[in-house]
Amino acid sequence: MNGDVHERARMLIALSGPEGVAAEEQSWLAAHLESCPACRQFAENAGEAIASLRMVSVTAGARLVSATQLRVRQRALELQRRQERMWIVAVCCAAVTVCAAVTTLLLWFGFAWLGGWARLDPPVWAVSFVAFSLMPALITGLLLLARGTHLAEGRSSRQH
Amino acid sequence: MSATAFYFVNAMADENAEIARGLKHRDPDLLDHLIEKYQHRLLRYLVSLTGRRELAEDFFQETWVRVLERGSQYDRRYEFGAWLFSIARNLVIDQLRRKKPVSLVTLADSADNAQAFDIPAAGQLSAFDITVQREQNEQISVGMQQIVPEYREALLLRFQEGMSLEEIAAVTGAPLGTVKSRIYRGLSAMEPYVKGARL
Numbered sequence: 631m632n633g634d635v636h637e638r639a640r641m642l643i644a645l646s647g648p649e650g651v652a653a654e655e656q657s658w659l660a661a662h663l664e665s666c667p668a669c670r671q672f673a674e675n676a677g678e679a680i681a682s683l684r685m686v687s688v689t690a691g692a693r694l695v696s697a698t699q700l701r702v703r704q705r706a707l708e709l710q711r712r713q714e715r716m717w718i719v720a721v722c723c724a725a726v727t728v729c730a731a732v733t734t735l736l737l738w739f740g741f742a743w744l745g746g747w748a749r750l751d752p753p754v755w756a757v758s759f760v761a762f763s764l765m766p767a768l769i770t771g772l773l774l775l776a777r778g779t780h781l782a783e784g785r786s787s788r789q790h
Numbered sequence: 791m792s793a794t795a796f797y798f799v800n801a802m803a804d805e806n807a808e809i810a811r812g813l814k815h816r817d818p819d820l821l822d823h824l825i826e827k828y829q830h831r832l833l834r835y836l837v838s839l840t841g842r843r844e845l846a847e848d849f850f851q852e853t854w855v856r857v858l859e860r861g862s863q864y865d866r867r868y869e870f871g872a873w874l875f876s877i878a879r880n881l882v883i884d885q886l887r888r889k890k891p892v893s894l895v896t897l898a899d900s901a902d903n904a905q906a907f908d909i910p911a912a913g914q915l916s917a918f919d920i921t922v923q924r925e926q927n928e929q930i931s932v933g934m935q936q937i938v939p940e941y942r943e944a945l946l947l948r949f950q951e952g953m954s955l956e957e958i959a960a961v962t963g964a965p966l967g968t969v970k971s972r973i974y975r976g977l978s979a980m981e982p983y984v985k986g987a988r989l
Contacts, residue, residue, distance in 0.1 A: 644974040688834035
């Protein structure tokens with residue numbers, strides 16, 4: 631019980647700071663300090679430690695500050711350039727999407743007209759349209775696959 | 791709330807809003823101003839975390855770069871200083887963890903820690919008083935390096951930076967009760983060094 635009282639007093643001493651301690655707690659603490667030399671000693675020691683802490687000074691040199699400002703400005707410029715590049719990429723992506731949609735539509739009507747002219751059944755010219763549309767991707771895929779296999783073979787032969 | 795307190799709270803909220811706006815737009819002039827404003831406080835905190843001035847200076851630059859990159863995450867409801875310190879703290883822990891697993895305990899365990907701080911002589915004192923005071927401060931500074939780093943950090947944030955308990959909790963990511971306990975235990979741990987400084 632007695633230990634709790636001292637601990638409470640010391641906690642109040644330690645936590646007295648910017649927010650302060652409630653008035654009734656402060657008066658309780660003052661009364662306790664009057665009658666308790668050990669807690670009074672703790673308060674004095676804490677006060678000295680705090681005063682000493684407040685005297686500790688670490689100063690940043692002007693060179694550090696200006697170097698930091700320069701680095702931050704350079705990084706800001708880098709980020710701005712990256713953002714601008716991303717903006718250009720986004721605009722290009724949007725333009726390509728629009729162009730692809732328009733081209734697909736035109737091709738579809740083109741195949742429909744050709745199918746009608748050649749008197750083909752709609753499924754026939756539709757399949758042709760799909761094959762024609764997929765052809766560039768298929769060819770590119772096959773070429774990349776071949777190149778990948780070639781590279782892998784080259785690497786394994788070099789290892790041997 | 792008194793009129794003066796209301797004025798200060800409003801002024802701080804306006805300042806925080808302005809900082810948040812500037813950080814969102816990566817305003818270099820605002821960052822220059824903030825770097826100048828917080829230069830000593832941030833470096834002092836980093837020196838206390840790392841225990842080495844050169845390392846602290848590296849982290850000082852890195853912290854501001856990170857502030858620039860993550861400026862949009864700043865919440866204007868909180869004080870900018872507390873957010874800045876939490877970024878610095880996380881940066882130090884992240885960077886050192888990459889090299890080897892560390893906690894705050896291992897951060898400042900170097901022999902020359904006490905020399906990381908400059909202890910200025912108080913003005914208007916005799917040469918003898920200055921010497922005595924310097925020695926006392928050095929003794930206390932040594933004590934600060936000997937106590938548990940979490941306690942040291944709490945004491946520095948509280949008494950050097952003048953942060954509120956809530957701000958310290960935000961910076962360190964510790965519950966409020968733990969912050970209170972660290973301050974109390976930190977001051978208790980400093981007692982022998984204060985007594986030693988008087989001898």
